[in-house]
Amino acid sequence: xxxxxxxxxxxxxxxxxxxxxxxxxxxxxxxxxxxxxxxxxxxxxxxxxxxxxxxxxxxxxxxxxxxxxxxxxxxxxxxxxxxxxxxxxxxxxxxxxxxxxxxxxxxxxxxxxxxxxxxxxxxxxxxxxxxxxxxxxxxxxxxxxxxxxxxxxxxxxxx
Amino acid sequence: xxxxxxxxxxxxxxxxxxxxxxxxxxxxxxxxxxxxxxxxxxxxxxxxxxxxxxxxxxxxxxxxxxxxxxxxxxxxxxxxxxxxxxxxxxxxxxxxxxxxxxxxxxxxxxxxxxxxxxxxxxxxxxxxxxxxxxxxxxxxxxxxxxxxxxxxxxxxxxx
DNA sequence: TATTGTTATACTCTATAACTATA
DNA sequence: TATAGTTATAGAGTATAACAATA
Numbered sequence: 001x002x003x004x005x006x007x008x009x010x011x012x013x014x015x016x017x018x019x020x021x022x023x024x025x026x027x028x029x030x031x032x033x034x035x036x037x038x039x040x041x042x043x044x045x046x047x048x049x050x051x052x053x054x055x056x057x058x059x060x061x062x063x064x065x066x067x068x069x070x071x072x073x074x075x076x077x078x079x080x081x082x083x084x085x086x087x088x089x090x091x092x093x094x095x096x097x098x099x100x101x102x103x104x105x106x107x108x109x110x111x112x113x114x115x116x117x118x119x120x121x122x123x124x125x126x127x128x129x130x131x132x133x134x135x136x137x138x139x140x141x142x143x144x145x146x147x148x149x150x151x152x153x154x155x156x157x158x159x
Numbered sequence: 160x161x162x163x164x165x166x167x168x169x170x171x172x173x174x175x176x177x178x179x180x181x182x183x184x185x186x187x188x189x190x191x192x193x194x195x196x197x198x199x200x201x202x203x204x205x206x207x208x209x210x211x212x213x214x215x216x217x218x219x220x221x222x223x224x225x226x227x228x229x230x231x232x233x234x235x236x237x238x239x240x241x242x243x244x245x246x247x248x249x250x251x252x253x254x255x256x257x258x259x260x261x262x263x264x265x266x267x268x269x270x271x272x273x274x275x276x277x278x279x280x281x282x283x284x285x286x287x288x289x290x291x292x293x294x295x296x297x298x299x300x301x302x303x304x305x306x307x308x309x310x311x312x313x314x315x316x317x318x
Numbered sequence: 319t320a321t322t323g324t325t326a327t328a329c330t331c332t333a334t335a336a337c338t339a340t341a
Numbered sequence: 342t343a344t345a346g347t348t349a350t351a352g353a354g355t356a357t358a359a360c361a362a363t364a
Contacts, residue, residue, distance in 0.1 A: 027214060029188065029195055034315075035312060055180055058177040076193065080346085081331075104345095134184060137307065152194050156193075227322075237357085238322075238323070239324070263322095263362080265321090266323065
């Protein structure tokens with residue numbers, strides 16, 4: 001049976017980390033992601049688009065008449081999970097589902113003027129939040145980080 | 160009203176990305192995190208410890224007699240959320256809650272032999288999964304990535 | 319008054335499976 | 342048979358608020 005070998009860490013003591021955990025890419029990725037995500041929410045507030053809704057809108061604006069299935073693929077999520085996101089965007093008047101002549105199964109996504117404006121405005125806020133949060137990273141460091149993250153993203157499942 | 164300006168993206172066409180999305184750190188962080196997290200689960204299987212449970216065990220092993228409140232702080236989660244994680248670890252015989260003489264409020268976490276062994280075995284599996292998944296990153300690139308992620312992590316809320 | 323562990327509760331994000339209407 | 346959109350459902354993961362015991 002394992003015996004306690006050290007005294008309990010008092011609350012006042014500065015927080016230590018598990019050394020082997022700190023060397024793992026996955027752990028650092030998760031923790032860093034939480035930092036950025038929390039700051040995003042704080043910066044955009046309650047009325048703002050959530051990260052995933054903003055991502056969906058960005059792609060819908062960049063590729064008008066996109067299919068929901070294609071958008072889900074681009075986002076790396078299931079078709080079923082996209083429904084609520086599109087519901088929200090349509091409810092807010094940012095885009096609309098339209099039927100496509102020639103294939104009555106699909107619902108093409110058409111960005112509306114309000115959606116294009118919301119996208120532009122939100123993008124500016126997101127950029128401002130990242131610039132502020134990451135101001136202690138140089139431009140080269142930010143480029144390097146994105147380059148390395150994209151290298152990991154090459155393993156995204158293509159399904 | 161916005162008019163469709165391009166033809167619908169056919170399923171066969173290679174997936175495009177929204178350029179401005181691809182330049183955001185947060186978006187790339189999220190997508191890369193999903194890649195690593197999915198590969199972790201695939202590598203460790205159904206019986207394996209989840210990332211958060213492994214992280215909790217790692218810290219409990221590194222700091223015997225740790226308090227639940229301190230552990231929650233280290234993990235960056237709420238005390239309440241840690242309860243289920245410790246329940247799981249205790250149920251699996253990997254650690255035990257023990258009362259501390261001098262403060263009967265706290266439940267010190269004592270790693271058991273099985274817990275130390277499970278930690279060692281899981282760490283080996285996690286390292287193997289990361290080495291395999293990230294084999295296209297050089298050692299310098301991996302070090303750089305961890306360095307940059309830690310720079311972001313400096314903004315972790317100290318609560 | 320403040321803190322520790324706990325419970326209850328709810329919300330976000332995501333996945334799986336099954337359905338319908340089309341193709 | 343296969344695909345697009347949808348619904349129902351469930352499971353992580355996390356947060357907030359409150360509580361009892363203790364400091």
